[in-house]
Amino acid sequence: MSRVQNAVIGSVKTVLGWMPERWLPGGTPDPLIGRHGEVGRQASRLDGPQKVQGKARFAAEVAMEGMCYATLINSPITRGRIARLDTAAAEAAPGVVLVLTHRNMPRLEIVPVMSISNMGAVGNSALPILQDDQIRYNGQVIALVLAETQEQADHAATLVEIGYEQAPARTRFEEAKANARTPASILTEKNQVSVGDAPRELQQAPYSVDNLYRTPGHNHAAIELHAVTTAWDGDALTLHDATQAIAPTANALAKLFGVRREGVRVLSPFVGGGFGGKAFWDHQVVAIAAARIAARPVRLMLSREAVCRMIGGRTPTEQRVALAADAAGKFTAVVHTGFSVMPTYAVCPEQYSLGSRAAYRSKTYQFGQRHLDLDVVPNTYMRGPGESVGSFAMESAVDELAHQMGIDPIELRRRNEPETHPLSGTAFSQRGVLEAYRMGAERFGWDQRSAAPGTRREGEWLTGMGCATGSFPYVRMPAGAVRIHLTQGGQATVSCSAQDMGMGTSTVQSQHAADRLGLPLEAITFEMGDSDLPPAPMAGGSAQTVSIAAAIAAAADKLTGELLRMAGNASPVAGLRAGEVRLVGGELVSLEDPARRDSFHAILSRAGRETVTVTASASAPLEMLKFAMQSMSAIFCEARVSAVTGEVRVTRLLGSFDCGTILNPKTAASQFRGGMIMGLGMALTEETLFDERSGRIMNASLADYHIPAHLDVPDIEVIWTGIPDPRSPLGARGIGEVGITGVAAAIANAVFNATGKRVRDLPLTLDKLL
Amino acid sequence: MAISVNGTDIPVPDDPRVSLLDLLRERAHLTGTKVGCNQGACGACTVLLDGERVLSCLTLAVQADGRSVTTIEGLGDGAALHPMQQAFIDHDGFQCGYCTPGQICAAVAMLRELQGGVPSYVTADLAGQGTVTAEEIRERMSGNLCRCGAHNGIVEAILQVAKEQAA
Numbered sequence: 001m002s003r004v005q006n007a008v009i010g011s012v013k014t015v016l017g018w019m020p021e022r023w024l025p026g027g028t029p030d031p032l033i034g035r036h037g038e039v040g041r042q043a044s045r046l047d048g049p050q051k052v053q054g055k056a057r058f059a060a061e062v063a064m065e066g067m068c069y070a071t072l073i074n075s076p077i078t079r080g081r082i083a084r085l086d087t088a089a090a091e092a093a094p095g096v097v098l099v100l101t102h103r104n105m106p107r108l109e110i111v112p113v114m115s116i117s118n119m120g121a122v123g124n125s126a127l128p129i130l131q132d133d134q135i136r137y138n139g140q141v142i143a144l145v146l147a148e149t150q151e152q153a154d155h156a157a158t159l160v161e162i163g164y165e166q167a168p169a170r171t172r173f174e175e176a177k178a179n180a181r182t183p184a185s186i187l188t189e190k191n192q193v194s195v196g197d198a199p200r201e202l203q204q205a206p207y208s209v210d211n212l213y214r215t216p217g218h219n220h221a222a223i224e225l226h227a228v229t230t231a232w233d234g235d236a237l238t239l240h241d242a243t244q245a246i247a248p249t250a251n252a253l254a255k256l257f258g259v260r261r262e263g264v265r266v267l268s269p270f271v272g273g274g275f276g277g278k279a280f281w282d283h284q285v286v287a288i289a290a291a292r293i294a295a296r297p298v299r300l301m302l303s304r305e306a307v308c309r310m311i312g313g314r315t316p317t318e319q320r321v322a323l324a325a326d327a328a329g330k331f332t333a334v335v336h337t338g339f340s341v342m343p344t345y346a347v348c349p350e351q352y353s354l355g356s357r358a359a360y361r362s363k364t365y366q367f368g369q370r371h372l373d374l375d376v377v378p379n380t381y382m383r384g385p386g387e388s389v390g391s392f393a394m395e396s397a398v399d400e401l402a403h404q405m406g407i408d409p410i411e412l413r414r415r416n417e418p419e420t421h422p423l424s425g426t427a428f429s430q431r432g433v434l435e436a437y438r439m440g441a442e443r444f445g446w447d448q449r450s451a452a453p454g455t456r457r458e459g460e461w462l463t464g465m466g467c468a469t470g471s472f473p474y475v476r477m478p479a480g481a482v483r484i485h486l487t488q489g490g491q492a493t494v495s496c497s498a499q500d501m502g503m504g505t506s507t508v509q510s511q512h513a514a515d516r517l518g519l520p521l522e523a524i525t526f527e528m529g530d531s532d533l534p535p536a537p538m539a540g541g542s543a544q545t546v547s548i549a550a551a552i553a554a555a556a557d558k559l560t561g562e563l564l565r566m567a568g569n570a571s572p573v574a575g576l577r578a579g580e581v582r583l584v585g586g587e588l589v590s591l592e593d594p595a596r597r598d599s600f601h602a603i604l605s606r607a608g609r610e611t612v613t614v615t616a617s618a619s620a621p622l623e624m625l626k627f628a629m630q631s632m633s634a635i636f637c638e639a640r641v642s643a644v645t646g647e648v649r650v651t652r653l654l655g656s657f658d659c660g661t662i663l664n665p666k667t668a669a670s671q672f673r674g675g676m677i678m679g680l681g682m683a684l685t686e687e688t689l690f691d692e693r694s695g696r697i698m699n700a701s702l703a704d705y706h707i708p709a710h711l712d713v714p715d716i717e718v719i720w721t722g723i724p725d726p727r728s729p730l731g732a733r734g735i736g737e738v739g740i741t742g743v744a745a746a747i748a749n750a751v752f753n754a755t756g757k758r759v760r761d762l763p764l765t766l767d768k769l770l
Numbered sequence: 771m772a773i774s775v776n777g778t779d780i781p782v783p784d785d786p787r788v789s790l791l792d793l794l795r796e797r798a799h800l801t802g803t804k805v806g807c808n809q810g811a812c813g814a815c816t817v818l819l820d821g822e823r824v825l826s827c828l829t830l831a832v833q834a835d836g837r838s839v840t841t842i843e844g845l846g847d848g849a850a851l852h853p854m855q856q857a858f859i860d861h862d863g864f865q866c867g868y869c870t871p872g873q874i875c876a877a878v879a880m881l882r883e884l885q886g887g888v889p890s891y892v893t894a895d896l897a898g899q900g901t902v903t904a905e906e907i908r909e910r911m912s913g914n915l916c917r918c919g920a921h922n923g924i925v926e927a928i929l930q931v932a933k934e935q936a937a
């Protein structure tokens with residue numbers, strides 16, 4: 001992102017400010033909002049039977065004739081070069097087909113790094129892949145060994161002899177601060193923002209807090225390992241991949257390997273968890289190159305250690321949050337600045353200060369992020385990038401200030417709730433976070449909380465309650481198309497290259513298509529997971545559901561137009577336009593005079609057509625520029641802390657969400673819980689341990705990187721306001737990431753309430769509480 | 771020399787390094803058994819060996835010689851889902867579905883252990899009959915990780931099956 005980009009976005013925002021609202025897509029609320037149909041029903045996942053029987057086919061599970069197996073070798077040093085390389089013993093080992101190193105790797109360009117506006121830019125790293133003898137971070141791929149069986153490949157990999165010449169590496173967070181970069185933008189927002197004189201307010205205010213909060217690196221830890229099964233047939237490439245970005249991957253690969261886009265097919269119908277980690281990394285490229293050289297299909301599944309060392313995770317941060325309030329509890333200063341690691345070759349700025357910019361009204365503000373350049377695996381997006389760790393800092397600080405002032409933390413938030421976006425003054429499309437607090441507090445029994453910390457004790461256990469706000473911006477991706485194929489018999493197939501990592505994409509979009517097309521759920525088939533289908537944007541930014549929904553809405557409009565055109569002059573709906581009818585019960589029905597109707601079946605029969613097919617792209621997501629839009633939550637936690645060991649047990653966790661229309665309560669509740677459980681892990685156990693001396697990740701396994709296990713997870717209650725957003729398709733906003741935000745702060749605040757100890761360093765391990 | 775997998779005999783591989791997991795996935799093409807770590811940390815590879823749950827990634831195929839293995843594919847009877855599979859659907863005990871076959875196999879064997887009186891860390895009365903509680907299930911299922919966070923649904927599904935069995 002650049003200054004130029006800021007200027008462009010700024011000017012688009014200015015122009016839009018002059019437009020009447022109804023010119024904008026979303027200006028007239030989606031007619032499906034509030035209609036009772038399939039949307040909003042507790043449907044079980046349509047792919048449930050496949051998944052519980054082990055029939056859902058993941059990327060490493062496709063059988064291919066003559067397939068061989070690959071193993072990677074990752075650099076054990078951090079910086080330097082390969083001085084000696086002897087592959088002879090490995091090549092001579094039983095079953096070995098190929099040893100691929102920088103010497104015999106085809107010369108390839110650098111993959112353009114990820115961007116939401118370019119459907120061919122998908123890279124997580126701007127570093128060359130196996131192109132030279134340079135080592136740029138610990139864990140970098142330096143060779144691939146291909147053999148007839150996995151066992152043979154794994155063994156042969158131990159026979160490759162490599163000598164390294166080490167060079168000094170930058171591995172220390174503190175030292176890197178001296179050369180921190182200050183980017184002009186964080187994603188599409190201007191980075192450094194200063195309104196009024198925040199330092200002066202901080203000094204003069206009767207109440208203030210000013211502290212540093214630290215969060216460590218985190219790993220996505222999806223249970224499915226990154227994997228591909230790939231084959232070439234002449235210049236045609238097939239890639240079965242575990243990816244959140246099907247169409248962009250196909251586009252990028254065609255360009256990288258210099259082949260026709262139509263010849264590249266990427267399939268990924270199921271992904272065993274993504275959370276931001278399953279996009280485009282080095283392993284796809286080396287496996288595809290190996291398959292080409294060996295002229296054999298190749299399967300490559302990364303080891304868990306390789307996933308930890310060569311797929312970047314969430315970066316560590318050190319954040320300063322300072323708040324000042326006047327005697328009435330109104331904020332006079334909100335400051336959120338800090339450092340995070342982002343090598344120049346990485347893509348994710350870990351936008352921890354962005355959520356805070358939309359959170360509270362204040363007299364003055366100061367925001368800004370600085371990046372540290374270390375020689376590490378490029379960090380990337382992980383569930384709730386920015387807000388997950390940013391909300392820990394901001395929402396801990398709000399709790400600290402409330403405690404200092406002796407007022408209830410919910411009341412303090414209420415007093416500082418903004419009416420419009422605090423910085424831009426833009427109207428919120430809909431914002432019900434106070435309602436979420438009201439509902440949540442009542443359900444949770446917040447009135448049982450004792451304001452004085454450390455006062456509730458049963459035996460060795462101290463008990464406390466805490467709350468925090470979570471938020472994540474609404475995003476609708478600017479690209480994406482959908483095809484609808486309707487038969488005379490009233491069956492519709494809706495197709496696009498969307499991804500499912502467990503969100504229930506096919507289930508929810510089938511429900512949506514049923515309502516949009518006026519057909520029963522059983523009449524809908526939703527096809528996805530294949531780059532041969534019309535391109536859907538990548539699954540990220542909690543944007544997939546509304547992005548596809550907008551494309552389906554556009555395609556349904558086009559289909560309606562087609563049907564009206566085919567209906568002919570004798571039809572009861574003759575002369576009506578697409579906006580003047582709705583689709584219901586397999587018919588086109590005039591909005592004005594419901595007696596005027598004509599069925600899909602009759603129209604197609606009269607036209608002598610078996611089927612009709614349309615493809616359409618979603619409208620531009622201008623609502624994002626015109627309105628301030630975000631999903632929000634109020635998280636409540638009850639925690640117990642052992643006065644003897646310092647162990648923390650979360651006994652109750654409740655999330656009260658304000659995310660617009662909930663499309664499927666069953667799958668939505670699961671997604672909210674899933675996010676909250678990742679927040680629980682972030683609060684209590686998760687931490688990528690990085691050895692600053694060697695630059696190596698020390699806990700590259702699921703035994704040492706601790707994600708929540710069953711015994712860590714209490715019953716989690718999830719409720720929502722369900723207030724539709726009048727500016728979005730279906731009235732929905734994203735729900736995939738907001739669940740993780742606010743949780744770590746709510747838990748830390750509960751721990752403070754239980755013990756009187758304020759921990760500002762995640763995770764809240766027992767050593768910090770003794 | 772054969773391993774009975776879901777009632778069908780499979781020859782023991784020549785290469786003694788082959789794990790039971792890789793035998794199932796790569797040679798028998800029974801890919802319902804998943805792999806999340808290959809080192810005993812996640813439980814995704816759980817199968818039943820002579821009716822007891824084992825981590826197939828830590829079991830060499832040769833160790834299963836002459837024994838009988840049940841995988842997720844062999845759990846139901848033909849067309850019908852096993853009650854545990856149905857309960858997972860009813861309670862939305864999964865999202866991505868990747869840990870699911872391991873969770874389901876583990877759950878089936880775990881209930882047998884519990885009901886057979888095998889105590890756990892959270893069992894109060896070590897000599898008593900096993901009582902199926904959410905706490906017992908959580909403790910005993912903690913070797914099966916789920917990153918999507920389907921824990922609540924999984925526990926509810928198992929409680930439902932235990933209740934049906936008791937009825």
Ligand code: FES
Binds near residue numbers: 810812814
């Ligand atoms: S794959 Fe066997 S325990 Fe993880």
Ligand code: FES
Binds near residue numbers: 223869870915919
């Ligand atoms: S359902 Fe995805 S890991 Fe459990």
